[in-house]
Amino acid sequence: MVLDDDIKSARAALADILDGMRAGVAFTGAGISTECGIPDFRSPGGLWTRNQPIDFETFLSRRDMRDEAWRRRFAMEAAFGGAQPGRGHRALARLIGDGRLAAVVTQNIDGLHQASGVPEERLVELHGNSTYATCLACGLRHELSWVRTRFDALGGRAPDCRECDGPVKTATISFGQAMPGEAMARARQFTQDCDVFLAIGSSLVVYPAAGFPLEAKRNGATLVIINREPTDLDPVADLVIHADIGDILDEVE
Numbered sequence: 001m002v003l004d005d006d007i008k009s010a011r012a013a014l015a016d017i018l019d020g021m022r023a024g025v026a027f028t029g030a031g032i033s034t035e036c037g038i039p040d041f042r043s044p045g046g047l048w049t050r051n052q053p054i055d056f057e058t059f060l061s062r063r064d065m066r067d068e069a070w071r072r073r074f075a076m077e078a079a080f081g082g083a084q085p086g087r088g089h090r091a092l093a094r095l096i097g098d099g100r101l102a103a104v105v106t107q108n109i110d111g112l113h114q115a116s117g118v119p120e121e122r123l124v125e126l127h128g129n130s131t132y133a134t135c136l137a138c139g140l141r142h143e144l145s146w147v148r149t150r151f152d153a154l155g156g157r158a159p160d161c162r163e164c165d166g167p168v169k170t171a172t173i174s175f176g177q178a179m180p181g182e183a184m185a186r187a188r189q190f191t192q193d194c195d196v197f198l199a200i201g202s203s204l205v206v207y208p209a210a211g212f213p214l215e216a217k218r219n220g221a222t223l224v225i226i227n228r229e230p231t232d233l234d235p236v237a238d239l240v241i242h243a244d245i246g247d248i249l250d251e252v253e
C-alpha cells in the first residue's frame with residue numbers, strides 16, 4: 001500500500017494510474033456528494049443519523065411508518081433537492097466520456113452521477129434512486145411530484161399506487177430489502193472486467209456493496225481508495241489518498 005496524504009504527490013500518483021487506465025470502474029459512496037451539500041451517512045447531526053432508518057419490513061407492515069418515510073423524504077427534498085453535481089462527479093463524467101472509465105458503480109441514491117452526464121448504460125445504482133418512487137406491488141413508477149400532491153391532499157399520509165393500491169416507496173433499497181439482482185450482476189461484471197478500481201468516498205462498511213473493491217483486487221485490478229478517513233481496506237489497496245475528493249479529482253483530465 002502507498003499512502004499519500006500530500007495533495008500534490010497524491011494527484012501525481014493518481015494521474016500515473018489514470019494515464020494507463022483502459023477499463024476502470026469508479027465505486028462511489030456518500031463522500032462524493034458532501035461538497036454538493038448532502039451529508040454522508042455518518043456525519044454527526046446528518047439527517048440519516050438523526051432518524052432511526054425505517055427497515056423494509058416496517059415500511060411494508062405499518063402505514064404510520066410509510067407516512068413517516070414520506071415525511072422524511074420531503075424534508076430531505078427541501079434541504080437537498082437543489083443539489084448539483086460536484087467536482088468528483090464531473091471528473092468521473094469526463095473519464096467516462098473519454099472511454100477510460102467503463103462504469104460508475106454507486107451506493108448513492110441522489111441521482112447526481114446522471115446529472116453530471118454519466119449515461120445509464122455506464123451507471124449502476126446498487127441502492128436504487130430516491131428521486132422517484134415505485135409501487136412495491138406492481139412496479140409502476142411514480143414521480144415525486146405526484147406523490148407530493150397526493151401526500152398533501154391526504155393531510156400527510158402516504159399515498160397508495162394509482163393503478164393497484166399497492167404501497168408506494170422511493171425507488172431505493174432499504175435495510176432488510178433484497179439487493180437488486182440486475183444491478184448486482186452488472187456491478188460484478190464491470191468489476192471483473194476492470195483494470196483499475198477507484199473506491200471514492202465510501203467508508204466501505206456496507207456489504208455486499210463493499211465486497212466489490214476486494215473482488216477487483218483479487219482479479220488483478222489496481223485498487224485506489226480516495227477517502228478522507230481510513231477504511232478497513234486501506235492495507236490491501238495499491239494507492240490510498242486521505243484527502244478531499246473534489247480537491248483530488250478536480251484536475252483529472
Ligand code: NAD
Pocket residue numbers: 028029030031032033034035038039040041042043048107108109110111127201202203204205206226227228229243244245246
Ligand atoms: P458513509 O457515510 O459510510 O461514508 C462516507 C465516507 O466518505 C466517510 O468515510 C467520509 O470520511 C468520507 N467523506 C465524506 N466527505 C468527503 C470528502 N469531501 N472527501 C473525501 N472523503 C469524504 O457512506 P457510504 O459508504 O456511501 O454508505 C452510506 C449508505 O447510505 C450508502 O449505502 C448510501 O446509499 C446511503 N447514503 C447516500 C447518500 C447520497 O446518495 N448522497 C448520502 C448518505 C447516505
